[in-house]
Amino acid sequence: MAIASKAIGAKTGYIYLRGEYKFLVPKIQEELDIFHGIMKELKHNFKIQLRLGSGAYICGEESALFESIEGFRGEPRNKPPYPTTCGLFGKPTSINNVETFVYTFMICRIGVEHFRALGTKDSRGSKVFSVSGDTPKAGIFELELGMTVERFVEEFGDGDTKAVQVGGASGFCVPRKKFSDTIIGFEGVPTGGSMKLFNSSRSMYNVLHNYLDFFSEESCGQCTPCRVGCQQLLYGIEAVKKGEKNSRYLDELVKLAGQ
Ligand code: SF4
16 A cells, blocks of 8 residues: 555545454454555655445445445445545545555565466456355465366365355356356455355255345345345245245246346
């Protein structure tokens, strides 16, 4: 962030931390105190403030995050204007995941060529993945981009993986038959890093139910297709579960989701 501030002339930076990670606050604050000491020594006028969210999923969207930092309800803004011209407090803003800043620093340190040697033509370098679900190796891992889901499952599966959710709740669910020809990267399934494995003890119907429940709960309510559509999809699959609709109704819901 200090390098970025030098590049764009920013005097203030913000770290936005989800409410669920409040336990990290003392550690981050301790690091920020050290950081501000270094900035002072370097005579670089740049300070970082730590701001906490309250756990809303949508505040991962950049403009909803701005709203939240500004003290408003976390709802995405209409675009344009984009953050680079009108972002936080109406000022031009560079907004990135902490991971991106970490990579920028790492690339500065190890050199572009070294980084470009990893990954594929369209997906260079490595990426941090959070691996969860039915895996004996849950945790955070840095992996080279461009591997197939099959290769990923060989590394992290429990021998019975039937699907992998790539990119979190709003990402892609890759079924077993597609493992070998699906690349984790921009030429296949791009991901923010979340990888969840499901084995055959899991009902994909329940997985779907769980995700729809999540989206119904997390919709910020601004857009009708999301606010009403997620609810309707949830009611629909619950009706199938209760036997009020037969399983063919799921095809209707797929059509509804596509509209
Ligand atoms: S209603 Fe849904 S799609 Fe619309 S801005 Fe809110 S979360 Fe996003």
